[in-house]
Amino acid sequence: MNAGSIDMTHGGGGRAMHDLIRDIFQAHLGNPVLDRSEDAGTIEAQSDRLVMATDGHVIAPLFFPGGDIGSLSVHGTVNDLAMMGARPHSLTAGFILEEGFALADLDRIVRSMARAARAADVRVISGDTKVVERGKGDGVFITTTGLGTVPEGVDLSLSNLRAGQAVLVSGTIGDHGVAVMSKRENLAFETEIRSDAAALHGLVAEMLAAVPRLAMLRDPTRGGLAATLNEIAAAAGLGIILDEAEIPVAADVRAACELLGLDPLNVANEGKLVAFCPAEEAAPLLVAMRAHPLGRNAAIIGKVTEDPAHMVQMKTDFGGTRIVDWLAGEQLPRIC
């Protein structure tokens, strides 16, 4: 199904909608559960703890170097589950389509979702489709909800944070935000920077195997590393001190940020995580991360401190100290 575009009949619940579901959604995402075409997807009973997460995706542009709204909608939710130490297994996907949206683009997006889901070993077991009038949507919005199981003994939580723990990052920061920016209409610049969007649960499994006493994980998406660390510091009532020289930033991302007057610390990521662990476990954790393809550029970037003001501070490359602040607003809207 490559010609034509979405019209209001596709959301009507009638034959047109049924054909759309069959020809695009089931064709690419099909699996034994989804193919039963029931109102809800059945999951076998689980003995381990369950975690569930949801993510709405409104990114513009829909297609960017290294991904699209489809693959992003899989990675985003899978990563929320992965940060809890879960093995993700099932997703639901809700699509809100704008009248006039090209079916060829929808097909491309759903294929990409299917690829991402297969690579992450998750299945889309239930979905929904709605259509809104032209002008009331921006092509397509996708919401995914995911379910995963947390193995016995794994306990990743903000409440595990303690002063003295080490802070690590799994790789270079700012890649996703810059890749998306390079395609924005009034900002387009030539670059080979690609989004880092990827499913992280494989990396997390390796990390847990190497360091069972891992305290907490989080993925720094919108707002970048600075926002994530500030959120964590505020919630935990602790401070964080970073070492700027240790924070990995790709040379072309750094150059693009210099040009645009942005700080890589404030730029979104989609395939990176921040990890907290006891100081003595930092070295073995780093080894485990670097052994995994998604952790090649992992680094120890700082430590947690006692700080009644719960600030995130940084020893600058230059030798001074400064605050790493939480940006007031969005540097760039709709980055994920």
Add this chain to the structure above:
Amino acid sequence: MRYISEFRDPVLARNMSQKIARAVEPGRDYHFMEFCGGHTHAIMRYGVQDLMPKSVHFVHGPGCPVCVLPVRRLDDAVELAERHQVILCTYGDMMRVPGTARRSLIRAKADGADIRMVYSTLDALQIARDNPAREVVFFAIGFETTTPPTAVAIKMAQAERLKNFSVFCNHVLTPAAIEHILNSPEFAPGGQARIDGFLGPSHVSAVIGSRPYEPAAATYEKPVVIAGFEPLDVMQAVLMLIAQVNSGRAEVENQYTRVVTRTGNRKAQVLVAEVFELRADFEWRGLATVLESALQIRPEFAAFDAEARFALSEKASREVKSCECPAVLRGVKKPTDCKLFGKTCTPDTPMGACMVSSEGACAAYWSYGRQRLPQDAP
């Protein structure tokens, strides 16, 4: 990155720090005004103050064009967008600055005004070409750095005979502001504040050259060292200023030799002179009225002058009471001296321009340095 990494080298920074520590005379205090908001920002962001001896103090100046724009002019811009229904094109920095009754461009945009953020004047021109049935106004602000691009836009609009493009001109001049500060009672001998020398603005000087500062340096006997924006540039310029002060010299020196020359960018200067002329006076936020300190569009280009095309109403524009932006801009108060700083005035809820603009002293203090808070006695 070339031209960037070398000027942020921590080893060189330590060396420079030691040189500065040896250069300062014991028992002597040095107060240097960094005129330009970009320098304030660089000092805070890299923690340059940490590498200075306690006797070196930075006094923050009014070199933030967003911050010195009087409230009334911002209210005028909002009126252009709301009442005259133009497409108002603005640099991002201006979007969140609060005008009278905290009305900002971003609030006006949320209420339906067509206000668009642009990265350059050329973007605004393109919007004019793409929307021939709409009036497009470019909200021009800035010191001499951004003035040439505005001149280019007006010349291009003229060459293309665009009928729907104009500029709301708020360009201001640096040497006039420096002289005004040096002339003010606060900085006269015995006044409440002190300046021993200036870190001169980097990119303004790339356009105008180092020569325009010479009369002020001679008249007021204060050294000016033009400094680049990288932290090592700032440190080297401080070293040069200390040397001048110690030997009683008051010259204009250029640390930013990789970009600035004595005569500056002649082509840009000619272009600017062709399109703009001096306003008799202009009200600056914080500095009040300064003579011959701002530019207006020449009558030959009146078709591209928003003030000629649109009748702007008289306004009673108001600052927030207790907002100390005016004093901060003059260098007589620090952001932390303002009652509102960090309490009612934060980047989320700015009371004045100094907290919103990326070059504002208050924003720089908040974002980078509020954990250290007042340590310097003036």
